[in-house]
Amino acid sequence: MTGSPISIDLVSQSNASASEVLxxxxxxxxxKLERRGIAIDAIKDRVKDFGVAxxxxxxxxxxxxxxxxxxxxxxxxxxEKLEDCAVxxxxxxxTPGVSPHFPWDCVDDYAGLREEAAAYDLVFDAVNxxxxxxxxxxxxxxATGSLSSTVEATRQQAIEHNIDCxxxxxxxxxxxxxxxxxxxxxxxxxxxxGRSLDRYIDATSHVYDALPADWxxxxxxxxxxxxxxxxxxxxxxxxxxxxxxLGDQCKCLVDLGHHAPNVNIEQIVARLHRAGKLGGFHFxxxxxxxxxxxSGSINPHQLFLxxxxxxxxxxxxxxxxxxxxxxxxxxxxxxxxxxxLSSAETxxxxxxxxxxxxxxxxSAAQNDNDVMLAFRTLRAAYDTDVxxxxxxxxxxxxxAIDWLGVYRAxxxxxxxxxxxxxxxxxxxxx
Ligand code: AFD
Ligand code: MN
Ligand code: MN
Numbered sequence: 001m002t003g004s005p006i007s008i009d010l011v012s013q014s015n016a017s018a019s020e021v022l023x024x025x026x027x028x029x030x031x032k033l034e035r036r037g038i039a040i041d042a043i044k045d046r047v048k049d050f051g052v053a054x055x056x057x058x059x060x061x062x063x064x065x066x067x068x069x070x071x072x073x074x075x076x077x078x079x080e081k082l083e084d085c086a087v088x089x090x091x092x093x094x095t096p097g098v099s100p101h102f103p104w105d106c107v108d109d110y111a112g113l114r115e116e117a118a119a120y121d122l123v124f125d126a127v128n129x130x131x132x133x134x135x136x137x138x139x140x141x142x143a144t145g146s147l148s149s150t151v152e153a154t155r156q157q158a159i160e161h162n163i164d165c166x167x168x169x170x171x172x173x174x175x176x177x178x179x180x181x182x183x184x185x186x187x188x189x190x191x192x193x194g195r196s197l198d199r200y201i202d203a204t205s206h207v208y209d210a211l212p213a214d215w216x217x218x219x220x221x222x223x224x225x226x227x228x229x230x231x232x233x234x235x236x237x238x239x240x241x242x243x244x245x246l247g248d249q250c251k252c253l254v255d256l257g258h259h260a261p262n263v264n265i266e267q268i269v270a271r272l273h274r275a276g277k278l279g280g281f282h283f284x285x286x287x288x289x290x291x292x293x294x295s296g297s298i299n300p301h302q303l304f305l306x307x308x309x310x311x312x313x314x315x316x317x318x319x320x321x322x323x324x325x326x327x328x329x330x331x332x333x334x335x336x337x338x339x340x341l342s343s344a345e346t347x348x349x350x351x352x353x354x355x356x357x358x359x360x361x362x363s364a365a366q367n368d369n370d371v372m373l374a375f376r377t378l379r380a381a382y383d384t385d386v387x388x389x390x391x392x393x394x395x396x397x398x399x400a401i402d403w404l405g406v407y408r409a410x411x412x413x414x415x416x417x418x419x420x421x422x423x424x425x426x427x428x429x430x
Contacts, residue, residue, distance in 0.1 A: 003086070003090075003119055003120055003121050004086075004090050005083055005086050005087050005090065005120075005412065006087055006090055006091060006406065006407070006410045006412060007410065008398075010406055010409060010410055011090075011091070011398070011399070011400050011406055014400060014401065014402055014405060014406045014409070015395055015400065015401050018391075018401040018402050019395065019401065022388060022391050022392060022395065022401055025387075025388040026040070026388040026389070026391075026392050028388075029384075029385070029386075029388045029389065032384075033356065033384075036356075036358065036380075037358075038356055040389065043352055043355055043356060043386075043389055044389050044392055044393050044396075046351075046352070046355050047094075047348055047351070047352050047389055047390060047393040048093075048393045048396070048397060050094060050348050050351050050352075051094055051095065051096050051097060051325070052094060052095055052097075052283065052325040052326065052327055052344055052347050052348070053095065053096075053097030053098060053099045053125035053126070053324065053325065053326040053327070054085050054088055054095045054097070054098055054099070054326075054327050054340050054344070055098075055099045055101070055128075055326060055327060055328050055329070056078060056081045056082075056085070056098055056099065056100045056101055056104070056105050057081075057101050057104060058327060058328070058329050058330070058331065058336055058339075058340060059074075059075050059080075059081040059084040059085060059336050059337075059340075060074050060075055060076070060081070060336060060423070061074050061331060061332065061336065061423070062292065062329075062330025062331055062332050063330070063332060064332065068332075069332070069333075070422070070423035071335060071336075071413070071423075072413070072417035072422070073413045073414065073415070073416030073417030073418075073419075073420055074336070074416075074420070074423055075416075075420065076420065076421060076423055078100065078104075078105040078107060078113065079116065080416075080420060081098075081105070082098065082113075082116060082117055082120060082122065083120070084336070084337055085098045085120070085122055086120035086121070086122060087337055087407070087412060088337055088340050088341055088344070089120070089121060089122060090121075090398075090399065091341060091394075091399050091400040091403040091406060091407060092341045092344050092345065092394060092399055092400075092403055093393065093394050093397040093398070093399035094344045094345070094347075094348045094393075094394075095327075095340065095344050096121065096122060096123060097122070097123050097124065097125035097326075098117060098122050098123070098124055098125060099124075099125040099126050099127070099128060099178070099326050100124060100127055100128065100172070100174075101127075101128040101130060102127060102128070102129060102130060102161075102164070102165050102168060103130060103135055104130065106168075110168055110171035110172050111171060113172055114171065114172045114173055117172075123173060124169070124172040124173050124174045125174065125176065125324060125326060126174060126176035126177065126178045126218065126280065126324055126326065127165045127166070127168060127169040127172075127174045127176070127177055127178070128165075128177075128178045128180070129161055129162045129165040129177065129178070129179055129180075130161075131146030131147065131158040131161060131162075131181055131182075132146070132180070132181060132182030132226065138157070139153070139157065140153050140154040140157045141154070142154065142158070142182070145181075145183040145184075145191075145196070145232075146158035146181050146182070146183055147159070147162075147179075147181050147183065147199070147200045147203040147204055147207075147232075148181070148183040148196045148197070148199045148200035148203070148232045149183070149199070150191075150199070155199065155203040158181075158203060159203055159206045159207055162177065162179060162204075162207040162210075163206075163207060163210045165177055166207075166210055166211065166212070166215070169215075170212065175212075175214055175215050175216065176215065176216045176217070176218060176279075176280070176324055177207070177211070177215065177216075177217045177218070178218045178220055178253055178280070179204065179207070179217060179218070179219055179220065180219075180220035180222065180233075180253075180255075181200070181232060181233065182225075182226045182227065182231075183196070183200065183227070183231070183232040183233075184224070184226070184227025184228075184229070184230050184231035184232055184234070185227055185229045185230045186227055186228050186229050187229055188229060190229065191230075193230060196232050197232055197238065197241075197242070200232050200233070200242065201242050201245050201246065204217075204219075204242065204246060205245075205246055208246045208247055208249065208250055211249050213249075215249060216249055216250070216251055216279055216324075217246070217249060217250045217251070218250075218251050218252065218253035218279040218280050218324070219233060219239045219242055219243055219250065219251070219252055219253060219279075220233070220239075220252075220253040220255055220258070220282065221233045221234060221235050221236055221238060221239040221252070221253075221254075221255075221258060222234070222255065222258040222290065223235060223258055223259060223260055224289075225289065225290055235259075236252060236254070236268045236271070236272060239252040239253075240252055240272065240275060240277055243277050243279075244275070244277070250279075251272075251277045251278065251279025251280070252272050252277050252278065252279050253279050253280045253281065253282065254268060254269060254272070254278075254280075254281050254282070255281070255282035255284070255290075255328055256281070256282065256283060256284055256285065256286065256295075256302075256303075256306070257282075257284045257285070257286040257289070257290040257291055257292055257293075257328075258282075258290055261288065261289075265302060265305075265306060266302070266305040266306050266308065266309045267309075269306055269309040269310065269313075270309045270312070270313070273309070273313040273318060273321065274318060275319075276318055276319025276320060277319075278313065278321070278323050279323060279324070280323045280324035280325065280326065281306075281323060281324070281325050281326060282326050282327070282328030283295040283303070283325065283326065283327050283328065283329075283343065283347055284327065284328050284329045284343075285297050285298040285299060285303070286298065292328065292329045292330035293329065294329055294331075294334075294339050294342060294343045294346070295327060295329065295343040295346050295347050296343070296346035296347070296349075296350065297343075297346075300346060300350065301382065303346065303347065303350045304350045304353055304354060304381075304382050306350070307350045307351050307353070307354035308354045308357060308378065310323070310351075310354065311354040311355060311357065311359075312359075315359065325347070327340060327343055327344065327347070329343060335413055337407065337412070337413070338404065338407065341403050341404070341407070342404075345390055345403075348390055348393075349386050349387070349390055352386040352389055352390065353381045353382055353384060353386055354381065356381045356384060356386070357377065357378060357381040358377055358380070358381070361373075361377045362374055362377045362378060365377055
């Protein structure tokens with residue numbers, strides 16, 4: 001095992017040939033920002049401190065309900081997934097955390113797994129439980145619900161699984177549990193809409209009681225799928241209601257793809273922050289539903305507007321502000337390493353653009369009701385090409401200026417195709 005799966009020489013050779021152009025572009029952007037009263041190096045330092053976790057499940061090819069087309073050399077266990085996550089972090093330098101999913105990532109030796117990650121310069125972020133699928137050795141089925149099930153033994157099994165995830169999380173250094181349930185109904189009348197939320201909150205309170213004092217539990221809402229008539233935690237309202245009843249250590253997680261089309265997600269972010277309940281994000285993009293497309297690939301402006309609210313929240317922390325940032329994507333037609341590098345760069349880029357918004361000018365224009373000036377102030381930041389800042393931050397931390405060129409030149413995936421066992425066909429995860 002090595003902390004650097006990609007040859008360090010390859011990275012430095014590539015950086016050497018790209019650095020002259022980068023210096024020129026960075027200097028030009030620096031002059032432009034200076035005229036706006038912004039020190040480019042300070043923005044670069046903010047970018048260096050910015051991190052977004054990658055999901056262990058995103059390292060493999062996803063699939064649709066119809067098919068999965070495997071990629072030769074994709075990972076089939078958590079050890080191989082960690083190695084791929086190490087490549088992403090080595091080249092991009094903005095993804096130090098890995099968010100694991102249980103039981104998909106179960107191993108016998110969690111202390112060993114934590115060391116394995118540390119040797120790659122990685123840490124474990126939020127642990128994700130899974131009560132939306134039945135496992136081979138499982139006694140109760142989740143076919144008609146888990147934490148909200150009408151069957152007490154099923155609720156109990158779901159509670160115990162979530163507590164097991166907390167126990168695993170303690171061993172691997174995590175401090176957060178993300179709970180997403182597929183519970184819901186497909187037919188009007190199938191369940192009582194009020195009582196199923198009562199059962200969910202009651203069962204989840206037993207998970208909450210098992211949280212260590214310095215842990216946060218994050219509830220992830222999702223409008224529909226797998227249930228197509230109603231979902232128990234369908235929206236931020238249900239999520240907030242549950243989080244407020246459960247207690248201070250319970251917050252809401254916003255997955256960008258889990259809303260109806262055209263919903264104003266940045267306003268949801270502002271509302272949750274106001275309530276002190278903004279726990280974290282699953283970044284991805286969507287055109288129609290929970291598409292799990294690469295972050296910013298469809299609507300980068302929305303992602304920027306979300307970060308604009310996050311920077312406002314940071315400046316006005318209210319009940320505390322410490323959200324965790326994660327990617328949650330399904331890569332069906334690309335190499336997942338390339339998609340996550342591209343997504344992480346897009347996410348960090350939206351963060352950087354939000355940081356350079358002239359906040360004084362914006363709030364002055366808002367107070368004066370100068371609509372056009374407020375809009376143009378925001379747009380000036382969005383229109384700024386922050387690429388040189390991101391590239392310089394990567395270079396200074398030992399990452400790759402041209403991560404795509406280096407990754408492809410390394411022939412990493414081709415090598416893994418020789419070493420790793422082939423993945424079967426079959427449906428992917430949704
Ligand atoms: C779901 C949710 C949730 C879950 C994942 C599993 O977004 O984050 O962990 O997909 O596939 O849609
Ligand atoms: Mn998600
Ligand atoms: Mn999803």
